[in-house]
Amino acid sequence: MSVRTACFVFFGSLLALIASPISASPQKEMAEQAFLDQVEAPGHVLVTARGVEAVNAEARRQGLRFPAVGYWSPENICFKTPATGDCNGLFQR
Secondary structure (H helix, E strand, O other), rough: OOOOHHHHHHHHHHHHHOOOOOOOOOOOOOHHHHHHHHHHOEEEEEEEEEEEOOOOOOOHHHHOEEEEEEEEOOOOOOOOOOOOEEEEEEEOO
């Protein structure tokens, strides 16, 4: 493989990674502003429930796609067990 071809492959791979949608870590909440920036995106659906398990259950009931775009709560409690408050999850249709 020539250096020129290798450069095209490298930059193509890099662009694909940059353009790919960000998926949420299954054990971590997003920063508030990053989450709020995604809420208004076309095709995104906000689900609020008590704890991440309830959010995921409601998203499945609605037929939304997994993995979630992200999770967020004001008290950083989405992944606390037992659930102590509301968690927000953002999913795609």
